[in-house]
Amino acid sequence: MIKRLLISGTSVLVLSIFCVGCATVPVTGRKSLALLPESELASMSLSSYQQMLKDAELSTDKAQITQVTRVGERLAGATHAYLQAHGHTTEGLDWEFNVIKDDETANAFAMPGGKIAVYTGILPIAQNDEGLAVVMSHEIAHVLAKHGNERMSQGMLTQLGGMGLSVAMRNKPAATQNIFNTSYGLGSQVGLMLPYSRMHESEADHIGIVLMAIAGYNPEASIGFWQRMDKGGDRPPQFISTHPAPERRVQNLREKMPEALAVYKKQQQKQ
Numbered sequence: 001m002i003k004r005l006l007i008s009g010t011s012v013l014v015l016s017i018f019c020v021g022c023a024t025v026p027v028t029g030r031k032s033l034a035l036l037p038e039s040e041l042a043s044m045s046l047s048s049y050q051q052m053l054k055d056a057e058l059s060t061d062k063a064q065i066t067q068v069t070r071v072g073e074r075l076a077g078a079t080h081a082y083l084q085a086h087g088h089t090t091e092g093l094d095w096e097f098n099v100i101k102d103d104e105t106a107n108a109f110a111m112p113g114g115k116i117a118v119y120t121g122i123l124p125i126a127q128n129d130e131g132l133a134v135v136m137s138h139e140i141a142h143v144l145a146k147h148g149n150e151r152m153s154q155g156m157l158t159q160l161g162g163m164g165l166s167v168a169m170r171n172k173p174a175a176t177q178n179i180f181n182t183s184y185g186l187g188s189q190v191g192l193m194l195p196y197s198r199m200h201e202s203e204a205d206h207i208g209i210v211l212m213a214i215a216g217y218n219p220e221a222s223i224g225f226w227q228r229m230d231k232g233g234d235r236p237p238q239f240i241s242t243h244p245a246p247e248r249r250v251q252n253l254r255e256k257m258p259e260a261l262a263v264y265k266k267q268q269q270k271q
């Protein structure tokens, strides 16, 4: 086991030096580890996503569904425009937005291919379209940056010695599924999200406010949103327990705000 880990450690090192199997993260330009074909991840995700929706109670509130779809589609449009303008592919992105009825859960999640779910518990904290755009652009950013692929690649290297995904699914289906679930923050019960690393979270915040700006939402709304999340009432919102402390986020957001505001102002002038 130690030997395998040592070999895997070396593989990670070699991969990061030569950047074989790397993807460039939109907006930040960081090289991320993406060893697994997104198409294979997308099909694994789709079945998990559909299962989660089946197990959950979906909102039947027309106003909620319309709002989430409206904000999601506006952000997805901006995302595609950005990707195309910057030479990134939009292949494999097929956005879908759903609302899960759970007023106690202040959370949202995203899966590869652009499958996004928002829990009704986060809507009062979002307050309006701009607030909701903070949540949804953050989730879209996780998809664009392929954070799940990066975690899954690391997991496959350390736990399965870098075995290819389809081979691993055939030979070690349970272990592979387990790495997949951990990588995408899927717990054993619906709504239990495992946290992304602080680096992934900050990167998703950064990309998120730039996407908001392109879509014509004021990125400064993100500060207010996280401050409201911080106040959270008597029960701490789940989104906080799986995400970094709001004060750290706000500080990080303020650092990236000039970049997002410049994009926003340019966008406003166009209109």
Ligand SMILES: [Zn+2]
Pocket (backbone or CB within 6 Å): 138, 142, 196, 201, 204, 243
């Ligand atoms: Zn996140």
